[in-house]
Amino acid sequence: MLEELKIYDAQELLMTPMNKPPFLVEDLIPSGVSIIAGDEKTGKSWMMLHLALCIAKGEDFLGHSVTQGNVFYFSLEDSLERLQNRLFRLTDEISPGKVYLANKSESLSEGLIERLTRIVERLPDIRLIIIDTLQLVRGNDKELSYANDYADMAKLKEFVKEKGVDVFLVHHVRKQGDSRNRFNRFNGTKGIIGAADTMFLLDKENEYSDQATLSIKGKDLQYKELTIRFTDYKWELVSEKTQEQISQEHTPEILFRLIDFLRARKTWRGSATELLEELGEESVAPNVLTKYVNQYRMSLLIDEGIEYTYRRTHGHTSSYKTVI
DSSP states (O other): OOOOOOOOOHHHHHHSOOOOOOEEETTTEESSEEEEEEOTTSSHHHHHHHHHHHHHHTOOBTTBOBOOOEEEEEETTOOHHHHHHHHHHHOSOOOTTSEEEESOOOOGGGTHHHHHHHHHHHSTTEEEEEEEOGGGGTOSSSOOOHHHHHHHHHHHHHHHHHHOOEEEEEEEBOSSOOSSOGGGGBSSOHHHHHHOSEEEEEEESSTTOSEEEEEEEETTEEEEEEEEEEETTEEEEEEEEEHHHHHHHTSOHHHHHHHHHHHHHSEEEEOHHHHHHHHTOOSSOHHHHHHHHHHHIIIIIHHTTOEEEEEEETTTEEEEEEEO
16 A cells, blocks of 8 residues: 655745755765765875764864764775774874774675664764775675666665764776766766765876865755865865856856946947957957857856847848846
């Protein structure tokens, strides 16, 4: 027998005050299932252990405040000796019962969810579980497919939803990149990134560099990029850019001059050549300006309240009207 389906009226939902989604690290790591990927030996595990200590101590992580709580860290590729050496370098002390460590675990098909459930029942103050790495809890008994990848992630998402504990996964990337979407470099199918709530991609400038870019994309977080530097065994924030700031950096300067011009004029009609004359601009060709306006008319221009229309006259003369 089917359970009764909960139905929500769109208008009622529209008018109902809703709380902001909770964040483990403010404006950086929303609650849910997060995953970080990067090449081998790029410092992912150093970052995760530092995150665990910051959450446990209530200290800022990469320049952002945290929600303090206890952490359980599965460091499945490391010996206890290696973990101890990392702790020596990252902290002088940590209060008992704040960060728990294990270097063995069952796979998802052999009882991992049951293991995680027992952990949170035994240690009810656990706020975050880190699994380093995802591949070591997936097992090798499944063929590579979107359905299998998504199903594995769905088990973890259901655990998070039921227990109210966040999970952070460490993963690897493919050797070959994807120029269209950098997050497609995550090893496996798109079922992994499709199910994750937040994705982090750690890219070092080169193998020997101490600087890297941390790209972040999530369902409750707009895309952003952090420039970070590895100093004294910790990743530290150098700079942070939002999607808007990144877009502006790649936007031709002539468009910002055009926006200022139109704000003053309110409306304008004419050809691209005439507009460039009005702007006193000689370094941009009319056809290039028309291309820029077409390229940004549904993003930057419409965001600035500018409406653009175009019609061809006299064979090859362009004319358009912009209205704020």
